[in-house]
Amino acid sequence: MLSSRVPRDLTLNATARAVAALRRRGGPLLDLTESNPTRVGIAYPPDLLTSLADPRALVYDPDPLGLSVARDAVARDYARRGLSVDASTVALTASTSEAYALVFKLLCDAGDAVLVPRPSYPLFDYLTRLELVDAIPYPLEYHGSWRIDVDELRRRLTPRVKAVLVVSPNNPTGSFLHGDDLDLMVSILSEHGAVLIGDEVFADYGLDPAPHARSVLSQQAVPAFALGGLSKSVGLPQVKLGWFALAGPAHVVRDLLNAYEVIADTYLSVSTPVQVAAPVLLERGRVVRTAIQERLTRNLGTLRALVAEGPELSILPVEGGWSAVVHVPTTQTEEELVLQLLAERGVLVHPGYFFDFPRESFVIVSLLPHPNVFDQAIAGLTAHVRGALGG
Ligand SMILES: Cc1ncc(COP(=O)(O)O)c(C=O)c1O
Incomplete structure (x- = not known):
């Protein structure tokens, strides 16, 4: 009945299932995949529309x-x-x-x-x-x-x-x-x-x-x-x-x-x-663009500072956009890392393979989240990676 344009396999992947389960339990989620600017505490002029x-x-x-x-x-x-x-x-x-x-x-x-x-x-x-x-x-x-x-x-x-x-x-x-x-x-x-x-x-x-x-x-x-x-x-x-x-x-x-x-x-x-x-x-909309730009710059600064605290992680150069690519040591597959981060720290990141990176191990973090969420999530990510190395 369906055309071949529509993907046949509509089952959720392991990460999506784990996020749904976490939400059902009401567990805290520190979402570093957030790409929706209207959900991250940006101050929109109330009469903008x-x-x-x-x-x-x-x-x-x-x-x-x-x-x-x-x-x-x-x-x-x-x-x-x-x-x-x-x-x-x-x-x-x-x-x-x-x-x-x-x-x-x-x-x-x-x-x-x-x-x-x-x-x-x-x-x-x-x-x-x-x-x-x-x-x-x-x-x-x-x-x-x-x-x-x-x-x-x-x-x-x-x-x-x-x-x-x-x-x-x-x-x-x-x-x-x-x-x-x-x-x-x-x-x-x-x-x-x-x-x-x-x-x-x-x-x-x-x-x-x-x-x-x-x-x-x-x-x-x-x-x-x-x-x-x-x-x-x-x-x-x-x-x-x-x-x-x-x-x-x-x-x-x-x-x-x-x-x-x-x-x-x-x-x-x-x-x-x-x-x-x-x-x-x-x-x-210039006001919103400026607020988003300030958020990105601020979060990128925090990310750089936390990553610089040790040699285990590094950030690939970011010329622009709303995300950053973090290189992490390959102690497990990207999927295992993402699932563990979620289960143990409530931190959600995208694995590099989601964007077809040719090799492991990278995680992608959105630079949009509210600073309260972002700082805690990046601290969780860096502590997890360093902990996995026994650091
Ligand atoms: C590279 C790129 N192109 C296009 C879009 C979609 O934009 P729109 O909301 O205007 O459809 C996105 C959304 O994240 C994107 O990342």
Whole structure:
């Protein structure tokens, strides 16, 4: 009865079962996997969402690519990152995840493929599969910083590949797309014909004082979709507004947008109230973005200080984003470590394998949690690892 798009095995993994059992018992949970900014004690202005009640939204007059008032606001917002974007190349979606689905519909037939970075965001498996697209991983290599293995990427670019995804900064490695990697990719893709899809949802959150970041929009040689959204840029995932801006040769951009308009017109999924409110949300959301940035910087400082107390753990460099990768000694499998940490200390972390790290042992911690939770959880993690070594 079910289509092959839907995964058949819906059973919970051992960690999810252990978390559910802990919650049933009412045990304390120090959650270092929390990625929801609305649940970590960030001070949102209480009237932040009043613009959603703007009476102009009482009229339904949809535009498949989005109302110009919102597309203009998104284009203006790019100037903050030093990018000049024409509002006519912006299209609105209900979320970044939806933007992926719609762009895959635009570019791929069933059985086509897209290249996805590894390690990276696990939802790509679902986002591609639901569109009958294959996700073929290409490696990011860690040599003091994370860089794209461009030779491997080139090897995987078969005619079936319609797009290459880059996530900048990447979730969870925190690595930005470096300018020389972008230049190399652009020269390869201009020969091959695949397009670039740059997931820049975390681009506002640089943690390195001088990240070598380059947006996929900073070039015009190949068609490139840059994905963004309110969920990360102003910490409002529940408001449901995402977008993409499209760069590339003018005639290709025009053809892509014309075809995309047919897809967007079929769904018209972005609500009028959020489009009318977009200029205010983008402008006033700055306060939330600043509060999130302060939280990330504060927690990263604490993490660095606690990890520096001994040689057992180390933190991989974090250029940006909402998480950090902690290298731990391999005294047991990552899964055993995660389950033990949960059972003995009530601390929940993601194992590296969840994000397809090529080898053990890493744990990924969110930098978002409230300091009370974060400090206790990191103290639990470091004490556990040091204890396991008899330290
Ligand atoms: C790299 C990356 N892309 C996209 C998304 C999804 O964003 P949205 O809430 O706009 O769908 C996430 C969410 O965590 C993410 O980590």
